[in-house]
Amino acid sequence: MKTIFQIAWKNIWRNKLRSSIVLLAIIIGLVGGIFYLAFANGLIQTLIKSSINSKLSNIQIHNPEFLINSETKQKIVNTKKILEKLKTVNNIKGISTRIITNSMISSANTGTGVVLNGIAPQEEKNVTDIYSKIIKGTYFEKKVRNSILISSKLAEKLKVKVKSKVVVTLQNLNNEITYGAFRVIGIYKTEDTNFDLLNTFVLKDDLKNLIKYNSYEAVEIAILLNHNNFTDETEIQIKKILSDEINKKEIVVRSWKEIQPVLKMMNDMTIQFAMIFVIIILVSLSFAIINTMLMAIMERVREIGMLMAIGMSKPRVFFMIMLETIFLSLTGGVIGILISWLLIHFTFKTGIDLSQFGEGLNSYGYSSFVKPELENIYYFLITLLVIVMAIFASILPVRKALKLNPSEAIRQDA
Numbered sequence: 001m002k003t004i005f006q007i008a009w010k011n012i013w014r015n016k017l018r019s020s021i022v023l024l025a026i027i028i029g030l031v032g033g034i035f036y037l038a039f040a041n042g043l044i045q046t047l048i049k050s051s052i053n054s055k056l057s058n059i060q061i062h063n064p065e066f067l068i069n070s071e072t073k074q075k076i077v078n079t080k081k082i083l084e085k086l087k088t089v090n091n092i093k094g095i096s097t098r099i100i101t102n103s104m105i106s107s108a109n110t111g112t113g114v115v116l117n118g119i120a121p122q123e124e125k126n127v128t129d130i131y132s133k134i135i136k137g138t139y140f141e142k143k144v145r146n147s148i149l150i151s152s153k154l155a156e157k158l159k160v161k162v163k164s165k166v167v168v169t170l171q172n173l174n175n176e177i178t179y180g181a182f183r184v185i186g187i188y189k190t191e192d193t194n195f196d197l198l199n200t201f202v203l204k205d206d207l208k209n210l211i212k213y214n215s216y217e218a219v220e221i222a223i224l225l226n227h228n229n230f231t232d233e234t235e236i237q238i239k240k241i242l243s244d245e246i247n248k249k250e251i252v253v254r255s256w257k258e259i260q261p262v263l264k265m266m267n268d269m270t271i272q273f274a275m276i277f278v279i280i281i282l283v284s285l286s287f288a289i290i291n292t293m294l295m296a297i298m299e300r301v302r303e304i305g306m307l308m309a310i311g312m313s314k315p316r317v318f319f320m321i322m323l324e325t326i327f328l329s330l331t332g333g334v335i336g337i338l339i340s341w342l343l344i345h346f347t348f349k350t351g352i353d354l355s356q357f358g359e360g361l362n363s364y365g366y367s368s369f370v371k372p373e374l375e376n377i378y379y380f381l382i383t384l385l386v387i388v389m390a391i392f393a394s395i396l397p398v399r400k401a402l403k404l405n406p407s408e409a410i411r412q413d414a
Helices: 002-012 016-056 064-068 079-086 121-125 152-158 193-198 204-211 228-241 243-247 261-299 301-309 314-350 355-363 376-402 406-411
Strands: 059-062 092-106 111-119 134-137 147-151 165-171 177-188 199-203 220-225 252-255
Touching: 002 314, 016 220, 016 228, 016 261, 016 314, 016 376, 059 064, 059 228, 079 092, 079 220, 079 228, 092 121, 092 152, 092 204, 111 121, 111 152, 111 204, 147 152, 147 165, 147 193, 152 177, 152 193, 165 204, 177 204, 193 199, 199 204, 220 228, 228 243, 228 252, 261 314, 261 376, 314 376
Parallel strands: 111 199, 147 177
Antiparallel strands: 059 220, 059 252, 092 111, 092 165, 092 220, 134 177, 147 199, 165 177
């Protein structure tokens, strides 16, 4: 058995140029396919992380009625009790209670509809990264009353700047139209243009007074976890400890996958399409391997006939040629996967700057700075696919060899 392995390995290098060209094709094909898979995955993971860290968080709690009709009266009535229970849950990095309402924001020049987010600055700092996106002004450091944080896109639309005054119009719990004058304390900019145009932030206490909420009422409880991988198990744990409130239909607990199913679908589909692309590359490469092995068989007709004539069984011939194909494919596959891993590891550390396409990417919520990443399971799957490709590519050459008649093959010119 050891002899067949040695013969199969040596046979690959009988024509070094031809084998090297096939190996190079496999390496280039795999590096291109795997890096595309990592880049596509990195792009969608950046979008998910950006969405979670900007406002979405991993898990949110609402009044069930808020999902049907997002009015301020559809509130969580006792956040204190819920927050006490959440202290027992593992993997929670931060919790923020928010008051959210639709409103009109107006400057001296124009007005537009926005979502007004009433937040506690320190709580929100533990859940979102809005505080790190400030490009002008500050982030509620001094807790100045009636301060408002708006995006650069909204500031441009309203033609305002830091310290400018804006007026917010909204509806309180009594269905009365109420007004509030706010001063722009800071201007932020995220990777999502649509988010920026829609969302403004004020102190929760200021908004509470306008809407007439009490101290323990909120519209939303946002929960950020230590890692996105903990989302499913933590959601189950939270639903278990808050089962009384859920059964009474006081609250509903949802993960980001339920809140934004499009994000989950994009994540799944991106990986699937990228894997299909890799499979197409491997299938294409298999034809090159088939062609190479058929040429090798045709060159060795007399040799194979002689081996069969002196007693080498057809199963051994079958095994030898299959080993040659697998060795050729795996050599290229291992080198290709190793180069891909190094390239992905390097670009993950440095990132890929796509700022020249920034405006277009930001309009869809994508970041212009992408870090390609790929879980180890995909390297294992691609290795299996390479082996399957090698076995598939060996079928035709093996059949060709096994059909040879030893006596006729020996008489053929070398």
